[in-house]
Amino acid sequence: DVDGERVFQDIWIEAMATALIEFDSDRINFELDEFVLRERWEGDQRVEQHQRFRGEGDFDVLIEDENGIQIEVNGTIEEIYNEQLDGVIIADTFILDGIYSGTASGTFGSVRQIVDTGVQTNSSGVDHDVIVIRDEYWFNVSGSSFTIPGQELYSEHNLTYIYTSPYIDWESPVVRYRYVEDNGEINNEFPPDSPRILSPMPPEAVSVLSSNVTRESGLVPDVLIEGDRIDLVHDGRFSMAVEVQNISIEDIDGHEVRSAKWIGTYPGGGQANGSTVNEGILAGLLIHCERTIPVPFSEDDGSSIFRETQTVDRVLRPSVITAAENTLPEISSVAYREGIWRGEGDNVHLEITIIDPDTDIVSVKIDLHGEDWGVLELSDSGLSGDLVVHDDVWTAQVNSSGQFYGALEATIYVEDIWATISENVILNITNPGPRVIDVDRSPNRLFRGEEFFISVNAMDMHGIDTVSIDLQSYGGDKIILESNGETWSGSALMPNGVSPGKASFPIVLEDSFGARTIYTGVLGDDVSFIVLNEPPMISPTILIRGDSQTMGEEYLESVLLPVSGNPLRHIMEVSVFDPDGVSVVQTKIGRLAPIGSSESWLNMNDNGIDGDRIAGDGVYSLELNARTSLEPGTMEIRIRATDIYQSMTPLEEQDHQITLVREESPDSTSWLGGNADILAVVVAALLMMGAIGAIIRVFISDESVV
Structure with missing residues (x-):
C-alpha cells in the first residue's frame, strides 16, 4: 500500500486438507486433495487469477428427537471439483449419493456438472456466452410418503439446466433456467436484467492500524541505538513515547537477530515494553510486546485493565533476515546463447547463470570496459531477451561494433540484499569471415566441359584477401577470382566429375587476418548450377577386325564377303565414352545380323569375351558373319549408346557406314x-x-x- 492505494497484491496458496469431525455417534470425513488460490494484482489490473479445489468425503449421522424419530443418514461425496482461471469458470462439479434408514428410509443424491457451452439470448434479447450446468437432485421415500410430527415427506426429483455466464465477476450471471419435469414437460425462466456485466474490483488499501503486527505507528530510525527517544504519533488513539533501553541478541523462529529492547508510555495512562528487530530487512518488526492499558467503564465504576501480548511466532518469508545468514551468490557460468560472439556488428544474448540459495539477488551488471559498451544491466524477469522468468539465468543483448576481436576483459557485479560480489571474466569475440552480399553466375545451365563465369560481391571490415571456388572434389581446379573493388570474378570449366542435375560449389573467402567463410548460399538462393546430361560419345571410326582362326586378327578396311563356302566371321569395334558411365551400347547392322534379326538392336559388349579383346577399356565389340549372299558396296548401320542417367545418342547421330567387298580367289593372278x-x-x-x-x-x- 502506497499513499492509501494498493499498488500490488499477490496471494498464492497451495494446500491439501483432511477434516474428521466426530461427536457422539456421528462422523464427517472430508479429504481435499487439491486447493489452489492465486490472485495477483498490479495496480488496478488483475494479471493472474486461479482457484481450484478438488476433494471427496463421506458422512454418517444419526437424527433423533423426543418423538421417537430415529433416522440414520449415510452419504458419500464422490467428487467436488471447482476451478476458475483468469476470471472464467472452467469446472463446477458436485456428486453426492446417500441412503437413510430407520423411522423413514430411502435414498438421496445430487449431480451437478458442466455439460455444454454456447450462446444464450437473455430476457432483453442480447446474446451472451454461457456454460450449461446440469443440476439434478433426488430424494426418494420408501412408499409414496411418510409423515413425521409436523411434516410430511414426499419423494422428490428435480432436473434443471442452468445457462450461466462463466465470468466470475459478473452479478446475476444466470441467463436462463430450463426445468425438465418427470413427465417430460419443459419450462423456461429468464431472470430479468441478467447478467450484469462488471469489471474485477481491485483490492483496497488497508490502514496499518488494522494489521495484527502492531498497534502503534510512526516514523522511526531504521536502526535504533541505546538511549533513543521516539514519539509514535501517527494515530492519536495509540500514541506512545518510546525509549530504547539496550541492544541485545534474540532468537526469532530460529534466526538470531540484533534486537532493540524498549519501554513505552501512553499519554492517557498505561505502558508497554518489548523488543524489535534492529538489523536487516525486517528492522522495526516487533519481536515481542506487552501492553497494559486502563479501560474506563463509567465514571462511577472506575476502570479495568486491558492486557495484551504479541509475539512473532514464525517468519515465513524471507528465509534470510540477517547479513550473517546470507550466502553470497556465485557466478556459475558465462555463455552466449548463440554459441559464439562475432565482431563487426554481431548481436548476441549474453547469459550469466547465478547460483544463490537465498534467492535475494537485486541486480546483475557487467562492465565491458569500453566506450562502445560501458556497463550493461542484465535481466531475469523476461526483459532484454531473457527467455524464462526467475530461472537464475540473467540475460542482456550485446552488440559488437568496429573491427575489434579477441579477448575482452569484463567485470560482473552481482548484488543481493546484503552484499555485492564481483568477478573478472574474459569474453571472446571471434573475427568473422567476409560476408557475401550477392553472387552472380552465368550460364546457370550448361554441359560438362563448358565454361561458366561467376562474380561475388562481398565485404569485410579488415579487407578481403582471397576469394576462390573449389572444384577439386569434382576433378577440377581451385579457381582464384580476381578483385575489382568489392566484386570478385572469374571463369572455369564445368568439371567432368560433376553428376548431372543440381550442383553447388563452395565459395571460400578469407580476410586479411585469415578469417574464412565458406559460402554455399542462403535459403532459397543457393550457389548452384544445373548440369545438363550429354549422351555418350561414340567414336566416328568403326574398326573391323578379322577372325583369328580364318583371317588373323589384323584390322581390315572393310567387311570381306566370301566368294563361296561358309560365312566369314568378323569383329566390329567402336569406342564409347561417358563421364557418368555407359549403361548399354547397341547396333542395328541389317543383313549382317543373324537371319531374322536384321531390324533388331543387338547389344555390343565390353566384357572381354565374345570377340571383345579387353574388358572395361571402353571399346565395345560385336561378332558378325559375312555371307556369300551379300552384295559388295556401302551398308548403312546404326549405333546408339545410353548412360546410367538414361541419356541416349540422338537419332541424327546414330547413322554410320561400313564397306562390304567380295573376297578375291587365292590364284586369281594366273x-x-x-x-x-x-x-x-x-x-x-x-x-x-x-x-x-x-x-x-x-x-x-x-x-x-x-
Whole structure:
C-alpha cells in the first residue's frame, strides 16, 4: 500500500486438507486433495487469477428427537471439483449419493456438472456466452410418503439446466433456467436484467492500524541505538513515547537477530515494553510486546485493565533476515546463447547463470570496459531477451561494433540484499569471415566441359584477401577470382566429375587476418548450377577386325564377303565414352545380323569375351558373319549408346557406314589357276577320247591279223 492505494497484491496458496469431525455417534470425513488460490494484482489490473479445489468425503449421522424419530443418514461425496482461471469458470462439479434408514428410509443424491457451452439470448434479447450446468437432485421415500410430527415427506426429483455466464465477476450471471419435469414437460425462466456485466474490483488499501503486527505507528530510525527517544504519533488513539533501553541478541523462529529492547508510555495512562528487530530487512518488526492499558467503564465504576501480548511466532518469508545468514551468490557460468560472439556488428544474448540459495539477488551488471559498451544491466524477469522468468539465468543483448576481436576483459557485479560480489571474466569475440552480399553466375545451365563465369560481391571490415571456388572434389581446379573493388570474378570449366542435375560449389573467402567463410548460399538462393546430361560419345571410326582362326586378327578396311563356302566371321569395334558411365551400347547392322534379326538392336559388349579383346577399356565389340549372299558396296548401320542417367545418342547421330567387298580367289593372278576346273574337265575328256581311240586301234589291228 502506497499513499492509501494498493499498488500490488499477490496471494498464492497451495494446500491439501483432511477434516474428521466426530461427536457422539456421528462422523464427517472430508479429504481435499487439491486447493489452489492465486490472485495477483498490479495496480488496478488483475494479471493472474486461479482457484481450484478438488476433494471427496463421506458422512454418517444419526437424527433423533423426543418423538421417537430415529433416522440414520449415510452419504458419500464422490467428487467436488471447482476451478476458475483468469476470471472464467472452467469446472463446477458436485456428486453426492446417500441412503437413510430407520423411522423413514430411502435414498438421496445430487449431480451437478458442466455439460455444454454456447450462446444464450437473455430476457432483453442480447446474446451472451454461457456454460450449461446440469443440476439434478433426488430424494426418494420408501412408499409414496411418510409423515413425521409436523411434516410430511414426499419423494422428490428435480432436473434443471442452468445457462450461466462463466465470468466470475459478473452479478446475476444466470441467463436462463430450463426445468425438465418427470413427465417430460419443459419450462423456461429468464431472470430479468441478467447478467450484469462488471469489471474485477481491485483490492483496497488497508490502514496499518488494522494489521495484527502492531498497534502503534510512526516514523522511526531504521536502526535504533541505546538511549533513543521516539514519539509514535501517527494515530492519536495509540500514541506512545518510546525509549530504547539496550541492544541485545534474540532468537526469532530460529534466526538470531540484533534486537532493540524498549519501554513505552501512553499519554492517557498505561505502558508497554518489548523488543524489535534492529538489523536487516525486517528492522522495526516487533519481536515481542506487552501492553497494559486502563479501560474506563463509567465514571462511577472506575476502570479495568486491558492486557495484551504479541509475539512473532514464525517468519515465513524471507528465509534470510540477517547479513550473517546470507550466502553470497556465485557466478556459475558465462555463455552466449548463440554459441559464439562475432565482431563487426554481431548481436548476441549474453547469459550469466547465478547460483544463490537465498534467492535475494537485486541486480546483475557487467562492465565491458569500453566506450562502445560501458556497463550493461542484465535481466531475469523476461526483459532484454531473457527467455524464462526467475530461472537464475540473467540475460542482456550485446552488440559488437568496429573491427575489434579477441579477448575482452569484463567485470560482473552481482548484488543481493546484503552484499555485492564481483568477478573478472574474459569474453571472446571471434573475427568473422567476409560476408557475401550477392553472387552472380552465368550460364546457370550448361554441359560438362563448358565454361561458366561467376562474380561475388562481398565485404569485410579488415579487407578481403582471397576469394576462390573449389572444384577439386569434382576433378577440377581451385579457381582464384580476381578483385575489382568489392566484386570478385572469374571463369572455369564445368568439371567432368560433376553428376548431372543440381550442383553447388563452395565459395571460400578469407580476410586479411585469415578469417574464412565458406559460402554455399542462403535459403532459397543457393550457389548452384544445373548440369545438363550429354549422351555418350561414340567414336566416328568403326574398326573391323578379322577372325583369328580364318583371317588373323589384323584390322581390315572393310567387311570381306566370301566368294563361296561358309560365312566369314568378323569383329566390329567402336569406342564409347561417358563421364557418368555407359549403361548399354547397341547396333542395328541389317543383313549382317543373324537371319531374322536384321531390324533388331543387338547389344555390343565390353566384357572381354565374345570377340571383345579387353574388358572395361571402353571399346565395345560385336561378332558378325559375312555371307556369300551379300552384295559388295556401302551398308548403312546404326549405333546408339545410353548412360546410367538414361541419356541416349540422338537419332541424327546414330547413322554410320561400313564397306562390304567380295573376297578375291587365292590364284586369281594366273589364267591357268583361274580356269582350273574347266581345264580339268577338258583334260579328263581328252584322256577319255585317247583311251577310246586306243581301244579302237586295238580292235582294228586284230581284224587285220585275221
